[in-house]
Every structure is written in C-alpha cells, then in structure tokens.
Amino acid sequence: MAPLKRILLAEDNAHDVELTLAALGEHNLANEVVIVRDGAEALDYLYHRGQFAGHANGLPVVVLLDLKMPKVDGLEVLRQMKGDPTLKHIPVVMITSSREEQDLIRSYQMGVNAYVVKPMDFQQFVTSIKEVGFFWAIINEPPPGVLKRS
Numbered sequence: 001m002a003p004l005k006r007i008l009l010a011e012d013n014a015h016d017v018e019l020t021l022a023a024l025g026e027h028n029l030a031n032e033v034v035i036v037r038d039g040a041e042a043l044d045y046l047y048h049r050g051q052f053a054g055h056a057n058g059l060p061v062v063v064l065l066d067l068k069m070p071k072v073d074g075l076e077v078l079r080q081m082k083g084d085p086t087l088k089h090i091p092v093v094m095i096t097s098s099r100e101e102q103d104l105i106r107s108y109q110m111g112v113n114a115y116v117v118k119p120m121d122f123q124q125f126v127t128s129i130k131e132v133g134f135f136w137a138i139i140n141e142p143p144p145g146v147l148k149r150s
Contacts, residue, residue, distance in 0.1 A: 005061035005137055006032045010042040010077065011095070012069045016118065016125075020064065020095075023129035034060065039072025043080060046087055059090055062136035064129075067096035067103055075106060082111035091136050095129075 007024065011017050017035055024033055034057075036042045044050040046059070063081070067074040074094060081087040091113040096103070099117055107115050116132060119125050 006034060006057060006059075007133065007137060008034050008036065008042065008045060008060035008063045010036045010039060010063065010069065010074065011066045012037050013066070016066075019122070019125055020129050023126040024133050026126070026130070032057075038070045039074060039077040041071075042077050043072060046081065059087070061142060062091045062093060062133075062140075064093050064095050064132070067094055067098050067107070075103075075110060078107065078110045078112055089142065091140065091142075093132055093136060095132070 009017065009020055011020065021033060021035075034045060036045055041050075041052075042063070042065070045052045045055075046063075048055060063077075065074045065077060074096070078092055078094070081090060081092060088111070092111070093114040093116060094107050094112050095116045095118060097118045098104075104115055113136075114132065116128055119128055
C-alpha cells in the first residue's frame with residue numbers, strides 16, 4: 001500500500017473540523033491534515049503565500065473544501081485551482097451543508113471532483129468523511145508529479 005498523504009481541509013466551522021479530524025484519524029486516512037479556516041488561507045497554502053510562505057510540504061493529495069466560507073468562498077478557491085496548470089489535477093471534494101441545486105451545478109461546471117452534502121447525523125457524517133478520505137487519500141492514484149510544486 002502506498003504511504004498516506006496530506007489532506008487540505010478548508011472549513012470555517014470548528015465543530016465540523018473536529019468531526020472531520022476524528023473521522024480521518026479514527027481510520028488512519030492521512031499522515032497530516034492541514035486545516036485552513038477560510039478560502040484565502042486555502043489559496044495561501046496552495047500558493048505558498050502568507051503564513052505558508054516557504055513551506056516545503058508539497059501539495060495535498062486532495063482538498064476537502066467547504067462551499068460557504070469567509071473571505072473567499074469555496075467556488076472561488078475551486079475556480080482558481082482548476083484554472084492553474086499546477087493545481088488543476090488535485091482532486092477537490094466540496095463538503096457542504098448546501099443542498100441548493102445551483103451550488104451543485106456550479107461546482108461541477110467548475111471542475112469539482114465530488115460534492116458531498118454534510119449529513120446532520122454524527123455517525124453519517126463520520127462515515128461520509130471516512131469514505132471520502134479513503135477513496136481520495138488511499139485508493140485514487142494521482143497523475144505522476146502532481147504532489148510536487150516547483
């Protein structure tokens with residue numbers, strides 16, 4: 001089995017961050033989960049800017065992205081990632097409470113790899129995160145060289 005990789009979690013809700021970390025940790029699905037609290041921080045991490053300037057951790061194997069975040073929303077993060085030749089191959093999973101059809105359609109039009117609506121039930125939430133993490137961090141094989149940033 002390939003070594004576990006880094007996951008970028010962009011989520012502004014502290015409770016959802018805690019549940020996500022518990023689900024991923026319980027099932028050992030990532031060596032490291034980098035947490036950012038808004039879309040601007042997510043972009044800073046991906047582009048090695050601001051507080052993330054100079055980090056040599058490479059790129060995440062998957063981005064778990066909340067749709068409705070402060071400063072820069074998830075759709076704008078997605079748009080910038082999919083428009084960048086270096087970042088466009090990183091899988092993005094929108095994890096959101098939005099069931100609005102327009103959010104779902106826009107996300108897929110912009111290149112999201114999966115759209116998961118957060119279940120209200122704790123066990124369903126943990127199961128959803130476990131399955132998403134298992135697929136994208138363990139089963140999915142990214143293109144060669146995608147996890148490196150030059």
